[in-house]
Each structure stands twice: as structure tokens, then as C-alpha cells.
Amino acid sequence: MEKLQLSLKLLFLVVSLLCHDGKASISSIGGLKMEELLQEKPSQNFTSTKFGSDTSFSLSSAYLCSQSGRKENDKIQRLPGQPDGVDFNQYSGYVTVDPNSGRALFYYFVESPRNSSSNPLVLWLNGGPGCSSLGAGALTELGPFRVEKGGKTLYRNQYAWNAEANIIFLESPAGVGFSYTNTTSDYDFTGDERTAVDTYTFLVNWLERFPEYKTRDFFIAGESYAGHYVPQLAQVILHANTNTNHTKINLKGIAVGNGLIDYESYSRGWLDYYWTHALISDEIYIGHKSNCNFSSPAPPSDICRQYQDQVINATKDIYPYDIFAPLCNSTSSSTLISVFDPCSLDYAFDYLNNPAVQIALHVDAATFPYPWELCNLTMNGSWKDRRLPILPIITELMESGIPVWIYSGDTDGAVPVTSSRYAINKLGISVKTPWYPWYLQNEVGGYVVEYENLMFVTIRGSGHFVPSYQPARALALFSSFINQKLLPSK
Ligand SMILES: *[C@@H]1O[C@H](CO)[C@@H](O)[C@H](O)[C@H]1NC(C)=O
Ligand SMILES: *[C@@H]1O[C@H](CO)[C@@H](O)[C@H](O)[C@H]1NC(C)=O
Ligand SMILES: *[C@@H]1O[C@H](CO)[C@@H](O)[C@H](O)[C@H]1NC(C)=O
Ligand SMILES: *[C@@H]1O[C@H](CO)[C@@H](O)[C@H](O)[C@H]1NC(C)=O
Ligand SMILES: *[C@@H]1O[C@H](CO)[C@@H](O)[C@H](O)[C@H]1NC(C)=O
Ligand SMILES: *[C@@H]1O[C@H](CO)[C@@H](O)[C@H](O)[C@H]1NC(C)=O
Ligand SMILES: *[C@@H]1O[C@H](CO)[C@@H](O)[C@H](O)[C@H]1NC(C)=O
Numbered sequence: 001m002e003k004l005q006l007s008l009k010l011l012f013l014v015v016s017l018l019c020h021d022g023k024a025s026i027s028s029i030g031g032l033k034m035e036e037l038l039q040e041k042p043s044q045n046f047t048s049t050k051f052g053s054d055t056s057f058s059l060s061s062a063y064l065c066s067q068s069g070r071k072e073n074d075k076i077q078r079l080p081g082q083p084d085g086v087d088f089n090q091y092s093g094y095v096t097v098d099p100n101s102g103r104a105l106f107y108y109f110v111e112s113p114r115n116s117s118s119n120p121l122v123l124w125l126n127g128g129p130g131c132s133s134l135g136a137g138a139l140t141e142l143g144p145f146r147v148e149k150g151g152k153t154l155y156r157n158q159y160a161w162n163a164e165a166n167i168i169f170l171e172s173p174a175g176v177g178f179s180y181t182n183t184t185s186d187y188d189f190t191g192d193e194r195t196a197v198d199t200y201t202f203l204v205n206w207l208e209r210f211p212e213y214k215t216r217d218f219f220i221a222g223e224s225y226a227g228h229y230v231p232q233l234a235q236v237i238l239h240a241n242t243n244t245n246h247t248k249i250n251l252k253g254i255a256v257g258n259g260l261i262d263y264e265s266y267s268r269g270w271l272d273y274y275w276t277h278a279l280i281s282d283e284i285y286i287g288h289k290s291n292c293n294f295s296s297p298a299p300p301s302d303i304c305r306q307y308q309d310q311v312i313n314a315t316k317d318i319y320p321y322d323i324f325a326p327l328c329n330s331t332s333s334s335t336l337i338s339v340f341d342p343c344s345l346d347y348a349f350d351y352l353n354n355p356a357v358q359i360a361l362h363v364d365a366a367t368f369p370y371p372w373e374l375c376n377l378t379m380n381g382s383w384k385d386r387r388l389p390i391l392p393i394i395t396e397l398m399e400s401g402i403p404v405w406i407y408s409g410d411t412d413g414a415v416p417v418t419s420s421r422y423a424i425n426k427l428g429i430s431v432k433t434p435w436y437p438w439y440l441q442n443e444v445g446g447y448v449v450e451y452e453n454l455m456f457v458t459i460r461g462s463g464h465f466v467p468s469y470q471p472a473r474a475l476a477l478f479s480s481f482i483n484q485k486l487l488p489s490k
């Protein structure tokens, strides 16, 4: 735990407020020499071996630039196919996070129709790693619009989260969606640590562009692999708030949905979920359990791999993100738990690849000559440090008084509810409000258990993408989260 903190500390301490070249001296930090800090790294190769030792990497975050006039340029006049009567402001564009290599992150920002000047600011992050918060989060989950079949027109999402907060959707890291770098070798460092620092750099610059949000209550929320991004970013913010002269970000809480927060719990919970939901045989279950070591960072043995393949084979026609849902391609007429159109992501893909949409969003065609993709699978495959421990960070956040919310759609087979429960159990924290059902419109929306500084909420009948599958329940959850209130009992 201390080791990761140290490496993150290293990262933010080198941030200095330079606009153009970022060449600051970092040979000595807080009395510790760089070499000593580097020796504190974990002995396992979970992290990039080059991390911290590469000057351009560390200094890439040494950047804060005047953003005057850029907010106006980012204002979206009108999105192609948007419905009439849009009553809130939309912005999108790039924020440079490293001018030397030409690395810039793309965001889409929606204000609230009402009370936007007092509502909190929320950063939403999708996971992958390598997936887009614009295509998934904004256009199929919690954003103000969804894309109609055909990919040309938009309709209002009745349960959009910007009813209660001003929301930034960030495509992160560079290489995801419209975010890019002009220096290909940047991608050699793509991983959790780079992502956390770039996102922090994005935020402090974005706040220069939108200074009215500098002191606003700020929340971070995300799902899936953002179970890494959200706590890691929160930790960087906490440390930066006390150790730099940057804008102090008014962090009030974090939320992680169906998130990957502990590898061992994830693997164990995933297998148990498949077995208890009748997707695999006893033989595969027992064989997998007794031949795979979930706590080992080593690559799986051949026999373990064979059992993994059997699980995949047995469930290949099940949509993992919502095990009771039809596939996008299927003509199934079975009764659905949710009415979410399983082809929605395809519509978002078509929409975002329309050149007129890209122009309206201020996408720079010169820097973005290739098609927009929902997930960058190359990036997912070459991620540097996906096994970094997250639970110690969650403990640190809780001890620092940052409320942590962990929620879970209970029909997700990708990062199932069992995985979240095993992970929380590992924290060894005491219950403040015992497990109870929460209600929305006289129905059980799910269950809640409150610990000291940690809330665990389930969303009944929801797959991985909670705001897609159970939009009303998701909005109730979000509202409770930003108001830091328990969900309603009967
Ligand atoms: C970590 O990686 C380096 C370089 O690839 C290698 O020399 C070293 O043996 C590895 N350490 C461990 C503990 O696997
Ligand atoms: C990347 O390169 C293009 C073309 O030279 C340039 O227009 C753009 O500003 C660069 N991006 C950044 C973030 O520096
Ligand atoms: C806006 O804020 C006022 C004052 O806090 C509150 O009474 C009102 O309900 C809010 N409106 C909406 C739509 O949230
Ligand atoms: C990313 O890679 C991991 C590990 O191989 C895999 O489990 C996950 O499904 C991938 N994510 C996406 C969005 O493809
Ligand atoms: C912050 O600013 C103060 C006053 O200008 C200065 O003394 C201090 O060294 C600065 N701290 C950092 C970390 O830059
Ligand atoms: C599983 O891996 C962990 C960590 O490498 C190790 O401590 C443990 O002994 C292993 N368990 C078995 C049953 O091999
Ligand atoms: C895959 O599953 C089918 C049954 O659906 C079975 O006939 C086949 O043997 C399985 N293949 C492997 C490699 O396990």
C-alpha cells in the first residue's frame, strides 16, 4: 500500500505549473532521492518497469496552461439529429495534457437544465481498459441523449443524470475514442498510473477553462475497469490538494459500479456467480476452482486455462454484461427484465462516425483520420499495470473521510455482484446500517448495506451498465450518492 502511494506521490510532486516545456528539476523530492523512491516499487512486475524512471513520462504532467477563450470555442451549437427543446448547455473538445508529445484528451460536458450553477460537478469514466465514456456512458447510459436505431437521430433520456449534476464524460486515456497523442511511443506507457496523472492534468486545466467550477463539490463515478481509475484519481487528487499549489479540487465522494477492485475477489466471485446462476456444470466449477490460483499474479497453468476455456465455451451465447438479456443480433422474443435495446452501442458507433457529428463535437479531422471506436482492444491487450492493488487505496480514501460508494447491478456476469461483495469483505470494516431492501415506486430497487465511509448498493435486475438496464433505479442511486443520503427504505 505504501509502495503504490509513494509511486503516486512521485507522480504528482513533479507536477509544476509550466505552460510550455515542463522542464522542471525532479532529482530530489522531499529529501528522498529519485533512486530511493524507485526502489520502493513493488517487486512484482505489475507496473511498467519504466514508470517513474523515464523523464518525459514524469514531466508530461508538468503542465498547466491558460485556457482563456477556449470554453466559448467548445460550446456545442447543436448536435446533428438532436431533439427540439434542448434546455441545457453542451460543450466538447480537447484538453492538452502534454504539449511536448502532443497528447490531448477529449471530453463531452453537459450542464444541468436547472440549477447548474449550484449542482455538483461529476466526472464519469468508463472502463475497459480502453473504452469510451462518450460512446458508452454518454450515449447509452446516463447522458442526456440516446441514439435512435439507424444512428442518425437522438432522443432524450428521461433518466439522465444531468438532471442533478453537471457531468464531464472523458475519453481516457489517450488512444481511446477521440483522445490521441501525436507521439506513438507514448503508448508504451499506457496503464493505470499514466491514466491517473493525465486525468488529473486534464482536470486542473479543464477547471481553468471552466473556472466557475473550481470550488464546486466534485464527485468521480465510473464503472467496470474504472474500479481502478476512480480510486486512483481520487488518491492523486487528495495528495495533490495537500502537496501542490494547484486548484484544490473539492472532492466529495467516489462511486464505482460493477467495478474491478480486487483481482482475487473478481475471479472467485465471477466463477461462483456463473455456478450459482446455472451457467456452468458442477464439473467445470470444481475443476476450475481446484486448478486455478486466484491470488497468484503468475499466468494461469495449462490446466487452469483449459477450465477457463470450458467456462467460455459453455457461456459463449450468453451476453456476459447482462446474463438474461438477448444478444444484439438475436430475434428473441423472450420477456425481458429490461427494455434496453442490446444493439444500442452499435447505434452510438454509427452516430459518432458521422462526419457532421464529429464537426459539431469539435473533433479535429486532421488529428483524427481513423474511425471512432467504442473500445481500443489493442490498448486493452497492452495495458501495463492492470494488477495494481486497489483495496489499499479505498482504505486510504475512507480513512481520509472521502465517502466511497460501491454499487452493483445483480444480473451482470462480467464483474458480478459476488466479486464486489468478496472485495468489500476483505476490507474488514464494520457495518453501520445493516443490509436492507431499498425501494423505488413500491418495488425493491435492490439492497443496501452501509459501512463506515463505504456504501454498498445493489440494483436489482440490472446488468453491467446500470443506467442502461435500470435507468430509474440508477438515477435514484445517483441522487442518493451526490446528496450522501441512504437510499429510501419502504
Ligand atoms: C521484472 O522485469 C524485469 C525486466 O523485464 C526483469 O529483469 C525482472 O526479473 C522482473 N522481476 C520480477 C520480480 O519478475
Ligand atoms: C498534434 O499534431 C497536430 C498536427 O500537427 C496539431 O494540429 C495538434 O495541435 C497536435 N496536438 C497537440 C495536443 O499538441
Ligand atoms: C433547484 O434548487 C432549488 C433551491 O435549492 C430547489 O428548491 C429546486 O427544487 C431545484 N430544482 C431542481 C429542478 O432541482
Ligand atoms: C480487456 O481485457 C481483459 C483481459 O484480457 C478482458 O477480460 C476484458 O474483457 C477486455 N475488455 C474489453 C472491453 O474488451
Ligand atoms: C506554493 O506556494 C508557496 C507560496 O508561493 C510556496 O512557498 C511553496 O513553495 C509552493 N509549494 C509548492 C509545492 O510549489
Ligand atoms: C496461490 O498463489 C499465492 C500467491 O502467489 C501463493 O501464496 C499460494 O500459496 C498459492 N496457492 C496455492 C494453493 O498454490
Ligand atoms: C463446447 O461446448 C459444447 C456443448 O455446447 C461441447 O459439445 C463441446 O465439447 C465444448 N467444447 C470444448 C472445447 O469444451
Ligand SMILES: *[C@@H]1O[C@H](CO)[C@@H](O)[C@H](O)[C@H]1NC(C)=O
Residues within 6 Å of the ligand: 329
Ligand atoms: C447474426 O445473425 C445472422 C443472420 O441470422 C447470422 O448469420 C450471424 O452469425 C449472427 N451473428 C452473431 C454474432 O450472432
Ligand SMILES: *[C@@H]1O[C@H](CO)[C@@H](O)[C@H](O)[C@H]1NC(C)=O
Residues within 6 Å of the ligand: 175, 176, 177, 187, 190, 370, 371, 373, 376, 377, 378, 379, 380, 382
Ligand atoms: C489504440 O491504442 C493503441 C495503443 O495501444 C494505439 O496505437 C492506437 O492508435 C489506438 N487506436 C486508435 C484508433 O486510436
